[in-house]
Structures are given as structure tokens and as C-alpha cells.
Amino acid sequence: MINRLPNKVPIVLIILLALFTFWVDKSVRQPTTEQDRYPRRNPDYVIENFSAISVNHSSGAHQKLSAKKMVHYVHNETTYLEQPRLITTKAGTPDMRVRADRANLIGNKDIYLNGNVKVLRHDKGKEKMTMVTSFLHIIPDDNIVKTDKPITILQANTIINAVGMELDNDAQIIHLLSEVKFVHDKIH
Structure with a gap:
């Protein structure tokens, strides 16, 4: 053994x-x-009271994004904004100013705005157009704005209410998707 x-x-x-x-x-x-x-899962950076400007020299487009606070998460390439403001200008298209309570940017492509969303669209020499909704999806590269929520559009003496909208700012075409109500007051 x-x-x-x-x-x-x-x-x-x-x-x-x-x-x-x-x-x-x-x-x-x-x-x-x-x-x-x-x-x-923790943010890789947090920025308060910031502004960023993007210029596309070939198309002449300018975009200015500002917010009270920005929080970025690298694990899913998502950015959260508090009180965002977006201004877009491009030769030949109406200027657009957008504001909201909150926004999410996903992969630097799409912007999703939530809470008290207001869009001011101004074409030089024409009446200003204001759009108010609770949610808005912006595709900056294509200059498209859309929502599937109720929206109110105000221009001069016209009020339009609808559910769902798609705005192509380059083509200057607005598609209202459903439940469209139109009120036009004549100017006396």
C-alpha cells in the first residue's frame, strides 16, 4: 500500500x-x-448648457443643437437631452426651429422629441407656421419631420388639427395622416 x-x-x-x-x-x-x-450602463459623459453647430458645405445646410443637459451612453449610442432646441437652415428651404421638454438621439441619425414639442417654420416672405404636438421624430439628414400623435398647425388665420403628420422640408410638402380638421377665418 x-x-x-x-x-x-x-x-x-x-x-x-x-x-x-x-x-x-x-x-x-x-x-x-x-x-x-x-x-x-453609466453615462460616458454629461454636458450642461451646451450648443453644437453642424455645417454641410456641399448642401449649404446648417444645424444648431443646444440643450440644458445632455447625457450620452456609449453602450447603445443613445443621447438624452433636456430642453433641446434645434435650428436648421438650408438655402432654398424654410428655416425651422424646434423645441421640446426632452429628446433622445439614437446613433446620431434620428432625433425623438417628447413633451411640449413646438416647431416654428419660417419661409422668408411668407407667413410663419407653428406646429404643436407631444411627440416628433426628426430625420435631420433627410430634412423630414413626422409624428403619429395629434398635432395642431397654426398659420396666419388658419388652424389645422390632425392625428399624424409628415413634413418634407426640402420638398415643402406636409402630409396629414388622419382626423384632419381645418378652420380658416376670413380677414374682414
């Missing part, structure tokens, strides 16, 4: 080494806290 013990020592040491290696690997890989499991 004593002669067999030295033959089994290397096997026991190899098994212990394998178990120790497995334990070290598992303890290194497993997060220990909830925050460690999701390290990118």
Missing part, C-alpha cells in the same frame, strides 16, 4: 492544479456586483 502512494501523488496534484485553475478562471471572469456586470 505504501508503494502505491508515490504513484498517485502526481495524479492528485494534477487534479488539484486543474481545480485551482478552474476556480481562478471562474473568479476572474465572473462579475462580483451588478455594476460590474454592466460596466457601460
